[in-house]
Amino acid sequence: MQQFLAQASSNGAASPRASASPVHLRPQPKREKEAPPAAAAAMADEHQELTRAFSGMGGLGVDETALVSALGRWRRQPEKRTQFRRSFPGFFSLSAGAAAGIERCEDEFVRHLEAEFSRLKDAAVLWAMHPWERDARWAHHVLHRAHPPPVLVEVACTRAADDLLGARRAYHALYHRSIEEDVAYLVKDANANLLLGLVTAYRYEGQHVSEELAKEEAKALAAAVKSAPATTKLLVQNEQVVRVLATRSKPQLRATFKIYKELQGKPLEEDLAGEPCLQEAVKCLDAPANYFAEVISAAFKDDADKQAKAALTRVVVSRAEADMDEIKDACAKQHGSKLVDAVAKNTHGLYRDALLAMIGK
């Protein structure tokens, strides 16, 4: 567990920002590691720029170009962002207890920053946050604002097992409840059991797959799909279906889906067209890159609503470090055009620059 770095005075690389804001915001000099002096100085400059970018709260404006260039430079380097969060104690506080080890945003500052960086929409703040905190905040927002559950399914199914646990821990620290409590209490429709299962899963992460089991479960799924129209319950309420989707490891599920396609002649997602939550879960578990590519292109449609557009920021920020390359490939396959071109065409201004910087070449 990393300790909060005591901010000793370093090579004088940063002086306390002379911010006119009444907020107790004093970016501390960050601690250099064993980096050689030249690299250290460069890093110090980057930090300076970024803290300058973030410190203009209180009405003196923010340096958006600096932020956008940092987004590009720090692409694929989560340690740099962690260091930045550490060196910014007024804004990011090390959370104690269950979520120890991640630095969380103070809520007040989140709102301020969102306003200040509004031209970048909330990409800036989301980008700087620890991914676990991000996921926890999204989950909480979706649960408490009666937005449809897609975000919850996305977070639960596309994150690695340890990241999902981290998000659950962050949720404890932020909201003093467990995520499963809130899901169980607030989701009252047919999808409740599926969502609860997805959110509490800690899937085996290895590659070991049992072909027999995959065959057995593919048959079970096929039987469930076939008998669904005759019963009054939806497929998403079928215990077998929920059990398989919520507990099996991802490689195992992919094997199962493959066999299903061979047996039935079409992929499982097609048979689930009438149940969006279930369909989405299957898509996210089977091929997350394709799912994300779909979400992104939905944001560019003419009739896209606010949530579809917000999804663009969400997907880019959360996947920039993860599987952005696969998503780019999926976009190319689905639409024939490259992702960067689509983004460049459909978004504008600094928001566009920020997105492109995060997507990378």
Added chain:
Amino acid sequence: MATLKVPAAVPAVADDCEQLRKAFEGWGTNEELIISILGHRDAAQRRAIRRAYAETYGQELLRSITDEISGDFERAVILWTLDPAERDAVLANEAARKWQPGNRVLVEIACARSSAQLFAVRQAYHDRFKHSLEEDVAAHATGDFRKLLVPLVTAYRYEGQEVNTRLAHSEAKILHEKIHHKKYSDDEIIRILTTRSKAQLLATFNYYNDEYGHRINKDLKGDPKDEFLQTLRAVIRCFTCPERYLEKVARQAIAGLGTDENALTRVITTRAEVDLKLIAEAYQKRNSVPLERAVAGDTSGDYERLLLALLGQE
């Protein structure tokens, strides 16, 4: 609370390994030596011994044990030597694979451990069995039990002390209503028991007691053959008074003709470093006989000697 007695001057890890190796060599095994070493080392020390033994002799300590010893003694030594998380994972795997409605080991593991410990169990389970715990539980448990057990083992409860009293009141009412209508496996009951934090649940149960004049478990006493009700009661007892629940497990293991060695081993090895003293005190209070004496009376040989060592006898 813990009954484990570790000597004030613990020998070096290398010495322990050497002694253990000697205990296995030649014809037969020096069980007394094994008990005198392993039975008096805490989890960190045992882990160090296992690591050093494997490095020095190229063989896992647990492997040597299974080769040389057998029976209840072997099971007890192995369970004891494992790390707490691994031990729980092994017990959980056994309980899941051989699941039947009267089996409450999973309830013990899910409810009488902290959130972090339960999570460590799930991780150890991955490493050892290449499956997730919830997969195996879901695949073997059936019906209402599966509805209850899967969320129970996958919970990652909030561990803080914050309690919402209004919620405690309303959920106590919900519980009462469902129980009153005998809807024991209702979704709401399962939701409340498997997701709320321990502090919140204790507040809810207290409010239940205040409002309805008796404890919630009293209302769950129905047909003694109804295993689901028993499981619900076990869940609640593990939250509210784990030592008394485990005392009952130990008592039932010892009482009557014959002994349920598996249950006795489980209680003693999983709690020796936690709260076995409290369990022993509860046992004495309930049965007017010290737990050590009852164990000595009901078990024999090396198995007995190991259990007594873990109970703190010199």
